[in-house]
Amino acid sequence: MGTNILILSAGTRNKVVQYFKREMAGRVIATDCSNLGPAIYDADKAYIVPRIDDPAYLDEVLKICKKEEIKGVLSLIDPELSLLAKNADRFLEIGTTPIVSSYELCETSLDKFRMYDMLQKLGIPTARCFASIESFEASRADGEIDYPIFVKPQKGSASLNINEVRSKEMLTALFHDYDGLMIQEYMKGQEYGADVYIDMITGMCTSIFLKKKIKMRAGETDKSVSCKCDTLFMKLANFVEAVGYRGMIDIDLFYDEDNDTWYLSEVNPRFGGGYPHAYECGVNFPRQIINNLEGKENLVNIGDYRDGVFMMKYNELMVEPEDRLAR
Amino acid sequence: MGTNILILSAGTRNKVVQYFKREMAGRVIATDCSNLGPAIYDADKAYIVPRIDDPAYLDEVLKICKKEEIKGVLSLIDPELSLLAKNADRFLEIGTTPIVSSYELCETSLDKFRMYDMLQKLGIPTARCFASIESFEASRADGEIDYPIFVKPQKGSASLNINEVRSKEMLTALFHDYDGLMIQEYMKGQEYGADVYIDMITGMCTSIFLKKKIKMRAGETDKSVSCKCDTLFMKLANFVEAVGYRGMIDIDLFYDEDNDTWYLSEVNPRFGGGYPHAYECGVNFPRQIINNLEGKENLVNIGDYRDGVFMMKYNELMVEPEDRLAR
Numbered sequence: 001m002g003t004n005i006l007i008l009s010a011g012t013r014n015k016v017v018q019y020f021k022r023e024m025a026g027r028v029i030a031t032d033c034s035n036l037g038p039a040i041y042d043a044d045k046a047y048i049v050p051r052i053d054d055p056a057y058l059d060e061v062l063k064i065c066k067k068e069e070i071k072g073v074l075s076l077i078d079p080e081l082s083l084l085a086k087n088a089d090r091f092l093e094i095g096t097t098p099i100v101s102s103y104e105l106c107e108t109s110l111d112k113f114r115m116y117d118m119l120q121k122l123g124i125p126t127a128r129c130f131a132s133i134e135s136f137e138a139s140r141a142d143g144e145i146d147y148p149i150f151v152k153p154q155k156g157s158a159s160l161n162i163n164e165v166r167s168k169e170m171l172t173a174l175f176h177d178y179d180g181l182m183i184q185e186y187m188k189g190q191e192y193g194a195d196v197y198i199d200m201i202t203g204m205c206t207s208i209f210l211k212k213k214i215k216m217r218a219g220e221t222d223k224s225v226s227c228k229c230d231t232l233f234m235k236l237a238n239f240v241e242a243v244g245y246r247g248m249i250d251i252d253l254f255y256d257e258d259n260d261t262w263y264l265s266e267v268n269p270r271f272g273g274g275y276p277h278a279y280e281c282g283v284n285f286p287r288q289i290i291n292n293l294e295g296k297e298n299l300v301n302i303g304d305y306r307d308g309v310f311m312m313k314y315n316e317l318m319v320e321p322e323d324r325l326a327r
Numbered sequence: 328m329g330t331n332i333l334i335l336s337a338g339t340r341n342k343v344v345q346y347f348k349r350e351m352a353g354r355v356i357a358t359d360c361s362n363l364g365p366a367i368y369d370a371d372k373a374y375i376v377p378r379i380d381d382p383a384y385l386d387e388v389l390k391i392c393k394k395e396e397i398k399g400v401l402s403l404i405d406p407e408l409s410l411l412a413k414n415a416d417r418f419l420e421i422g423t424t425p426i427v428s429s430y431e432l433c434e435t436s437l438d439k440f441r442m443y444d445m446l447q448k449l450g451i452p453t454a455r456c457f458a459s460i461e462s463f464e465a466s467r468a469d470g471e472i473d474y475p476i477f478v479k480p481q482k483g484s485a486s487l488n489i490n491e492v493r494s495k496e497m498l499t500a501l502f503h504d505y506d507g508l509m510i511q512e513y514m515k516g517q518e519y520g521a522d523v524y525i526d527m528i529t530g531m532c533t534s535i536f537l538k539k540k541i542k543m544r545a546g547e548t549d550k551s552v553s554c555k556c557d558t559l560f561m562k563l564a565n566f567v568e569a570v571g572y573r574g575m576i577d578i579d580l581f582y583d584e585d586n587d588t589w590y591l592s593e594v595n596p597r598f599g600g601g602y603p604h605a606y607e608c609g610v611n612f613p614r615q616i617i618n619n620l621e622g623k624e625n626l627v628n629i630g631d632y633r634d635g636v637f638m639m640k641y642n643e644l645m646v647e648p649e650d651r652l653a654r
Contacts, residue, residue, distance in 0.1 A: 012549075012641040036541065036550050038639035166504060173500035177493055214363065218545035220642075222339075223363050225649075273642075280646040308649040312365035314339040315547075315600075316643035319607040322552075322635040 002026020003290050004068055006096070008061065008075040008084075009052070010039035014316070015276040016076065016286075017042040025290040029068050031061070035325040038318040046326040052080050058087060065096040072293045074099040074247070074270070081106040081269055099200065099247040099289055101269040109267045112154055112182060124239060125263045127254075130183040133175055150184040187263060189256035193221060194236060195278040197285050198245045200292040205237035207288065208302045209278035211311070221274040226281050226309040232262050233302050245269060247292075248285045277311035329353020330617050331395055333423070335388065335402040335411075336379070337366035341643070342603040343403065343613075344369040352617040356395050358388070362652040365645040373653040379407050385414060392423040399620040401426040401574070401597070408433040408596055426527065426574040426616055428596040436594045439481055439509060451566060452590045454512040454581075460502055463510045477511040514590060516583035520548060521563060522605040524612050525572045527619040532564035534615065535629045536605035538638070548601040553608050553636045559589050560629050572596060574619075575612045604638035 003025040007017055010030040017039045020028045030043035033051045040046035047064055050057045065073060073096050075084055084091070085103035092098075100106065108114045112129060119126040128145065130136040131154075139145050148166045151174050164186065165171050175181055190212060197207040210232065211224040236251065250272025254263040275285070282305050288298045330352040334344055337357040344366045347355045357370035360378045367373035374391055377384045392400060400423050402411055411418070412430035419425075427433065435441045439456060446453040455472065457463040458481075466472050475493045478501050491513065492498050502508055517539060524534040537559065538551040563578065577599025581590040602612070609632050615625045 012639070014641045015644070036637060036639050038641045167500065169500040169503045173494065173496040176496045276642070276644050277646065280644065306648065310363060310647050310649065310652065312339070312363050312645045312647075313642045314341040314365045314645065315603070315640045317342070317603050317607065318639045318641065319604065320637050320639075321633065322637065325637065 003071045003293050006065060006070040006073040009077040009080055011037045012039060013076045014039040014042045016271055019279050020286045023286045023290055040326060041318055048326050066094050070096045072097050072099050072289060076271060078110050097293055101246045106269055109269050119264060125261050127185040127187050127265060136183045145185055148186045150186055151181055152184060154180050154182040187254040189254040192253040192255055193274050194251040195272055195275050196240055196249050196251060197288050198240050199298045200246050201297045204300055205240050206298045206300050207283050208233050208236055209283040209305060211277055222313050224277055224311050226305060227307050228303050281305040281309050330398045330620050333392060333397040333400040336404040336407055338364045339366060340403045341366040341369045343598055346606050347613045350613050350617055367653060368645055375653050393421050397423045399424050399426050399616060403598060405437050424620055428572045433596055436596050446591060452588050454514050454592060457510040472512055475513045477513055478508055479511060481507050481509040514581040516581040519580040519582055520601050521578040522599055522602050523567055523576050523578060524615050525567050526625045527573050528624045531627055532567050533625045533627050534610050535560050535563055536610040536632060538604055549640050551604055551638050553632060554634050555630050608632040608636050
C-alpha cells in the first residue's frame with residue numbers, strides 16, 4: 001500500500017498538490033469547503049467538506065482519513081493548524097500522522113504578540129509591537145520610534161490592505177474602523193523568506209531554502225531570487241530546533257545592512273505561499289515528509305541548492321463547466 | 328511571411344502570449360522593461376526595452392517592429408495605450424498596425440472623471456463621482472449619498488488598496504495622505520465583466536463574453552462564471568460602436584437586481600486580466616486580431632459560448648537562473 005497523503009484546504013495551492021503527486025508515493029487526496037478551489041482538481045480525488053469552524057468538520061476529515069487509508073495529513077491554511085495539532089491523538093489512533101508543529105507552538109506562531117514575547121525572551125531581533133495608539137505614542141514621545149509604521153490585525157490574515165501608515169490621521173482612522181489591530185515597527189531592511197524543514201522523527205533542521213523577495217503582490221511573493229547565508233542558516237537551525245517546530249515551516253525575515261542584523265518577522269508553521277520556488281530549485285519537502293511517514297529519517301542537508309535562481313509567478317487557470325464541479 | 332505580433336509590456340500575462348502563439352499566424356515577440364516579466368519567456372523572442380516614460384522608448388519599439396516585420400502591435404498596460412494611439416501614424420508608416428482605440432478614447436477611458444462625463448451624456452447608468460470631500464459632503468447633506476463609498480486615484484492604477492471607505496475619519500485620512508484621489512458611489516450590485524471585440528475594419532462589435540465575478544483578489548478577478556444577457560449584449564454593442572472603440576476591450580459592470588439596472592463602471596481599452604476565461608470558452612480575440620491584420624473582416628458572433636463555465640485562477644511559476652535571463 002502506498003503512502004497516501006491528505007491535503008486539507010487546498011484552495012489555489014495547485015503546485016503543492018502537483019509536487020506530492022510527482023513523488024508517486026501513493027494517492028494524493030485534497031479537500032476544500034468550496035468546489036471552486038482549483039487545487040482539488042489536481043488531486044487523485046477531491047472531497048468537498050464543511051467549513052473548518054463547522055462542528056462536523058473534524059469528524060468528516062477523520063472519516064476521509066480512515067476511508068482513504070491516509071498516512072499523513074496537512075493543511076495549507078493558518079486557522080486549521082491548531083485544530084490538527086490539538087487533535088493529533090485522534091488522527092494517530094487511526095494511523096494518520098498530522099504533519100504540523102505542536103498546538104502551543106501553532107498558537108504562539110499565529111498570534112503576533114505572543115510571538116513577539118517569545119522572540120524577545122530568546123533574544124532574537126524582531127520588530128517592536130504596540131497594542132494601542134497610546135503605547136505607540138508614548139514610545140514615539142521618547143524618540144524610540146516614528147512614522148511610517150505597519151498596522152496589522154493581531155491575529156489572522158487581513159482583509160485590511162493598508163500596511164504602511166505614515167500619519168496619525170490614518171492611524172486614528174484605522175483604529176476607528178477596525179477591531180483587533182496592532183502597531184508594528186516599520187522594517188527598513190530587505191525582505192527575505194526561508195522555507196525550512198524540521199525532521200519529524202529526529203527534530204533536526206534538515207533543509208533551509210533562503211530567498212530574497214523582489215516583488216510582493218497582495219501579501220504574497222511575486223518574484224524572488226534564491227540566495228545563501230551560512231550565519232543565518234545556523235541561527236535559524238538553532239531557533240527552530242530549540243523551539244521545537246516540526247515539518248515544513250515558512251519564516252519571514254528582514255535584513256538590515258546598516259547594522260548587519262537579521263530580524264525575524266513571522267513564522268507560518270505550514271507550506272509558505274512561495275514554497276514552489278524552493279521545490280523548483282530541488283529542495284523537496286514532499287519527499288522528506290513521505291520519508292518521515294515511512295519511518296525514515298532525513299539527513300541534514302541545509303543550503304543544498306543553486307543561488308541566483310529567479311522565480312516569477314503568473315496566473316494559470318482552470319476552467320470547469322458546472323456539471324463537472326466536485327460535489 | 329507570417330502575421331508577426333508584438334506584445335508590449337507583457338509582464339505576467341503569459342496566457343495572452345501563449346494564446347497568440349497557439350494561433351500560429353507568425354512569430355510572437357514580447358517586450359518588458361524588466362527581465363523578470365515571466366510572459367516574455369513564453370514568446371518566440373523577448374526584448375528588454377526602456378521604461379515607457381523614457382524618451383528613447385518609442386524609437387526602440389519602432390525599431391523592433393521594423394526588424395521583426397511586425398504586422399500588429401498591442402500593449403497590456405493602461406499607461407501605454409495612449410502612446411500607441413497617439414503615434415499610430417509612425418507605426419502604420421512601417422507596416423505595423425497598433426491594435427488600440429483612438430487617442431481621445433484611450434484618454435477618456437483612463438480618466439474616471441472624463442469617463443463619468445461621457446457616460447452621463449450618453450445616458451448610461453454609472454456610479455456618481457466626487458472630486459473632493461466637500462462636494463461629497465454637500466451631496467450627503469442632501470441625502471443623496473452616504474457611506475460606504477469607494478475612494479480611488481482619479482487616474483492610473485492604485486498603490487492604494489483601501490476601496491471601501493466607511494467613515495469620515497478614514498476619508499479624511501486618505502485625502503490627507505494621498506494626492507489625486509476621487510470619491511465614487513458604492514455600487515451594491517453584483518460585479519460582472521465583459522470581454523468585447525470591435526472589428527478594426529468594420530467597427531462592428533463582433534464578440535461579447537460576459538462573466539459574473541465570484542471572487543476578487545488584489546483588484547483582479549480570481550474566480551468567475553460565464554453567463555449571458557441578451558439585453559445587456561445589445562446595450563454594450565450599441566455603446567462601443569457609437570463611441571468608436573476598436574479591437575479588444577474590457578468592461579466592468581454592476582447589476583442591481585432591485586431596479587433591474589446595469590451600471591457601467593469602467594472600460595479598459597485592452598485585454599482585461601480576466602480575458603483567459605473568455606478564450607478558454609472559445610471566444611478567440613487573437614484569431615480576430617490576426618484576421619483583421621490580414622485584411623479579413625470578422626463576422627458578428629455575440630454570445631457564442633457556453634454559460635455556466637467556471638474559471639479559477641492559481642499561481643504558476645517560471646524559474647530561471649541569472650545567466651539565462653533576457654538582456
